[in-house]
Amino acid sequence: MLEWNKPLPTIVGETKPYWDACRQGRLLLQKCDKCSEFQFYPRGICSNCWSNDIQWVQASGKGTVWTFTVTYQNRTQGFNEGPYVLALVELEEGVKMFTNIVECEHGAVEIGMPVEVTFARANDRVTVPYFKPAS
Secondary structure: OOOOOOOOOOOOHHHHHHHHHHHOOOOEEEEEOOOOOEEOOOOOOOOOOOOOOEEEEEOOOEEEEEEEEEEOOOOOOOOOOOOEEEEEEEEOOOOEEEEEEOOOOHHHOOOOOEEEEEEEEOOOOOEEEEEEEOO
16 A cells, blocks of 8 residues: 555545545546536535535546646655646546646646546545546
């Protein structure tokens, strides 16, 4: 198992289905039944129309790098191993997620680069989605 020294997410309320799916190797998003908009980060209501008619749906897991930065130095415990790529990835469904780009040299990451989800297991309860170059 991956040695995980980063902080773990707090898994409560509306985030639990998301993290449960990640543990199974699936990426879920919320979609509003009223306005058909996708949203991320999980919420109890639609961030577009305020409806509470939201459902969990399977995401494609594919997207593109919208923007990124290469972090060479970070003194925060768990994030002090550099360099690493922090990216904002736009999924095919239209939402954006902050994530790390893995399985790629940091100098090879480009805006517009196609990526796909992969998962890193932190412990028995938590699996974290990352993105890697699309195959």
